[in-house]
Amino acid sequence: MTAPSADADKTIETIRAALAPHGLFLRGTVNFEAGEAAPLLADGRRAASAVLIGNIGGSLWQPFAAWRAALPDGGGADPLDTWSKAVIQPIAAKEGLTAYFPSDPPWQPFQRWAMRAEGLKPSPLGILIHARYGLWHGYRGALAFDGPFPETGARAEAHPCDLCVEKPCISACPANALADERFDVGLCRGHLRSEAGRAGCLASGCRSRxxxxVGRNYCYPLEQLRFHMAALSL
Known part of the structure; x- marks a missing residue:
């Protein structure tokens, strides 16, 4: 589907309205340059643009939790990925678009797209930090177009980590997994499987995060914190 400028606003609002009940938002746009290794559309052509979809704070948790509770298997082994596809794929099909997901091959560079679309950068935890939402946001998918698309998100003017002198995220980690300002997932998982980790970060959320x-008002609810920490501990 090509999104000419005359129809772009209508397309944006249609997608936004479809995402809203699920606590998902349009997070930013990447317009690919000529000759760039852009993702393929369903018909084999290269996409001209991609619009990122994601959560802000705990916006998706209640819709996701309700969906999961209604299923006998709780959504399977990767319930959040499954839910994201169940929400986004019908929207893509209705609009004649191609959908991409961080969990699916061929794996698309979602972090690079997000850095480009919203002007973000990685925090010491590896999570992209947002000037307003802090570490409390995420990307659940993207919709690709065969034409250029208007910007749908605001770019950050400054990176919070560049302005942070004390770096409390590093000293707060009980596993010392950020000692070199680089997240050591092995140390983190080892701690989460220990008695102290099960009683601490696994039960109530990552101490570093x-x-x-930045963005304290967008902190995830306790159930969502536990969900993500349980996934990380596997």
């Missing part, structure tokens, strides 16, 4: 002063 919660210590960041």
């Amino acid at each position: 919660e210590s960041c002063p």
Whole structure:
């Protein structure tokens, strides 16, 4: 589907309205340059643009939790990925678009797209930090177009980590997994499987993530914190 400028606003609002009940938002646009290794559309052509879809704070948790509770198997082994596809794929099909997901091959560079679309950068935890939402946001998928698309998200003017002197996220980690300002997933998982980790981060959320002063009002609800930490501990 080509999204000419005359129809772009209508297309944006249609997608936004379809995503809203699920707590998902349009997070930013990437317009690919000529000759760039853009993702393929369903018909084999290269996409001209991609619009990122994601959550802000705990916006998706209640819709996701309700969907999961209604299923006998709770959504299977990867319920959040399954739910994301169940929400986004019908929207893509209705609009004649191609959908991409972080969990699916061929794996698309979602972090690079997000950095480009919203002007973000990685925090010491590896999570992209947003000037407003802090570490409390995520990307659940993307919709690709065969034409250029208007910007749908605001770009950050400054990176919070560049302005942070004390770096509380590093000192708060009980596993010392950020000692070199680089997240050591092995140390983190080892701690989560220990008695102290099960009683601490696994039960109430990542101490490092919660210590960041940026975007505190967008912190995930406890159930969502536990869900993500349980997934990380596997």
